[in-house]
Amino acid sequence: MRRRLFAAIAMTLAAAAVPVSADAGRSTLQRDADGIVATGVTGVLARETSPHGSRTAVSGVRVLGGSAPRADGRFRIGSTNKVLVGTVVLQLVAEGRMRLDDSVEKWLPGLVQGNGYDGRKITVRHLLQHTAGISDDSFPNIENAQQYYERRYLVRTEEEVVRAGLRNKPPFQPGGGWDYSNTGYNLVGLMIKAVTGRTWYDEVDRRIVRPLHLRDTYFPGPNPKISGPHAHGYTRFTAGEYTDTTELIDADASGGYISTLKDLDRIVRAIFDGRLLKPAQLRELTTTVAMEGTDIIWRNARYGLGVGSRELSCGGRVWIPSGDQIGFKTRTAVSADGTRSVVVSMSTQLNDSMDAVLAQENAATKLIDDVMCR
Structure with a gap:
């Protein structure tokens, strides 16, 4: 369904932004999630994990005109x-x-x-x-x-x-x-x-999936729907017009799975902390070449075997298995030892202009850097 929203969309989304919990208040994670919504994204889910535990924030709406998205909602992980x-x-x-x-x-x-x-x-x-x-x-x-x-x-x-x-x-x-x-x-x-x-x-x-006991991660095959709780995915092909692009058959090895914040966070940490790969194989995974032509969004980005890396704004590097699939953007980051991570799901792709693309990307990068530089 296409909707012409313009200024009204920003008011609707901002009104639906909610904090992670009463005692957390407007944490940095929450402010950064709200900042992504301010670019025109309809809904954001974010989770950070450190040795001290995990924190989740949600912002925006599950469906245009509706309530806030659920933190346990499923989404397409794209090229992640x-x-x-x-x-x-x-x-x-x-x-x-x-x-x-x-x-x-x-x-x-x-x-x-x-x-x-x-x-x-x-x-x-x-x-x-x-x-x-x-x-x-x-x-x-x-x-x-x-x-x-x-x-x-x-x-x-x-x-x-x-x-x-x-x-x-x-x-x-x-x-x-x-x-x-x-x-x-x-x-x-x-x-x-x-x-x-x-x-x-x-x-x-x-x-x-089975060794990590992931209950909400699955391969949809030819089913175009997302089962269980989920936000609708939207794509802005034209300025001010949001197309509901939730349903899709596009499940192949380049980007097919559906997951949640909690499950995907467990996956990316397990790859780097030794639960899924032996040291020799992890060295192969993280042997990289330059990602040509990506400096406009990621600084000094490099690519290994299914995973990229980039420089953090505070210095050092972070691993970023991330991806897009129509209606959804997934951005993750994980430390080299798997002890710190952040997962962000955005249920909108702002594809109407390069300025919109960069605004969304930069807002997601700020959230990740604020977590990983902390």
Whole structure:
């Protein structure tokens, strides 16, 4: 549903902002969550964790014109999904079932050949690190409300996504640059199935979701709805117009899972504190290359195997497995030892102008830096 709101939206959202608890008052976390809503985001959930415990803040509304969102609400995690895929691969490496330097051709013979591609030269490491040179030009994006209504229920297999991407010439040869590729992660998903005989999401459930006892994290498959409590996701394609983009079928290895603040916080800390990865595999995960072209939003950002890092405003670096999926933005940060973390879910994408994109991103960055620099 499209709604023309303009100035009224800011008044509605500000009125719905609520503190985390009576004794916490307007904590820094709460003020920063309110600051994100002030940019035009409809709803914000935020959670910080340290050795002293956890704190949660919510701001805005669950649905336009409605009440505040629930702190236990579910949301689409978008490309935060990539660190789940990377973790599964690294566990398989630790078990000796595959290697990071295995070629695509070894596990998917004949799939990546021709049009400038050679699967013998593209490795698992290249794919996880976005250095494979796999074009993302045909990845099915949604850029306006009409496209959303036309495409929201389309079902695409990972093979279809990969074959569509390979119809474009590679932007560079393997190892010759850095270019974010959702299509490349669909290839990783197919390789996991070739190695294990199970889908990548079955392996995520078996290796991450169940061992961590996550009750609210799940793979939706072809179901376009979000089950359980959740805020509606909105996208502002045009200034002043909010399109309800909650429903979507877009569940593949590049960004498919649904989770909550508490569950996602547990995941990102478990990856870095040794519960999910051995030291040798964690070193591989955090071996990085420069993320070219991202300085406009993240300072000196680098990318490992499914996870990025950036400089904090106070100095030092933080790990940032984050992602977008239509209607939702997820931003996380975790310390290298997994003892400090912050997870932010925003149930709006402000895509109507670069100024709006940067305002939302900068407000989320401020929240994260205020937590991680404390």
